[in-house]
Amino acid sequence: MFNITILYGAIREGRLSIRAAKSLQNALTQSGRANVTLIDIKDYNIPVMEARLKDMENPPAGLLEISKALETADGIVFVTPEYNNSYSGALKNCIDYFTKEWAKKPIGICCGSNGKMGGVNASNLLQLLVLALGAFPMPYKLLVPELHISLSEDGIPQTEIMQKNLDRYVNEYLWFVEAISIQSKKV
Template identity: 35%
Template sequence: MPLVVPVILGSVRSDRLGIRAARFLTARLAARGHEAPLVDPAELNLPLLDRMYKEHPKGQAPKVLEDLATLLRRADAFVVVSGEYNHSIPPALSNTLDHFLEEYFWRPSGIVCYSAGQFGGVRAAMQLRAMLAELGTPSIPSLLPIPRIQKALNESGEPAEEWLGKAADKFLDELAWYAEALQAKRAGGTPY
């Protein structure tokens, strides 16, 4: 069943490596027949959070927030791509996520974390897991950590290592299972 799965990238650095992971995931999702738009904070250029989308008077939110809210409401699941900055998530990711709340409700998320080192960003993933649950988009049990991302993926997001494609397929199978289950439950109504 085709799903809408925005891939939310966390980094805005000029030499960011996370874009490789985002390209890899959007391509993998598209190959499965899913719609996987990239949510790139470097392109969105959101202001630092002053008012959440819902705090703007109806019809008066900036266009970039209105467009993103429309996409998030259409989503069946989210893939969040996060590097590890000081054992936590990048500030651009927090800023992007924090502009919204209800738009995430009752949809699962999957965490793709990465680093230039051997741990693959898993320390940031643990912080992100708590944040996503609070936002109403709990993460699936599996993570997709990508250690040594500069070697694992080329600039186009193509894997240089065989294990990564297999791990991504398993991760996306799990995410799709949760997305379809929650989609069916949302169709019957939510607790509020």
């Protein structure tokens, strides 16, 4: 079993991209190969980053909790909506707090939008961000177009193509996590 942490970064009232995070949580759990922790940044009231966690004297308990969930993970998935052709500011702000937590981690990317493009611009930029963290971005990404049509509120795929893309993504992701884990002599 792999420990997988999903870091989901939209805090907007009425956010639709929570559906994408739930769909991945469901699908990875149903694979029977992953213990999944979903970190919903909205639950943590994280302030704008003024100091990295490692430089804080009295870090908030929430940041320590997220740090542990990232550090103990065999693999991480970033889930974000596309805002202004990029990933959400809330996700980036959270990411900036951490350092050693990312080292050599396999990181999957899932982006969503309410339009037809499924957050492709955000996903490309997020792959570059993962490189800056000293982590490995998975080449294959999960893009969710028309979030309100593709997924139910519980994250259940509502179209054949969404189901197919989700299944393929989970297969690819678990392969990727296993490959890096073997290299890191964790398996």
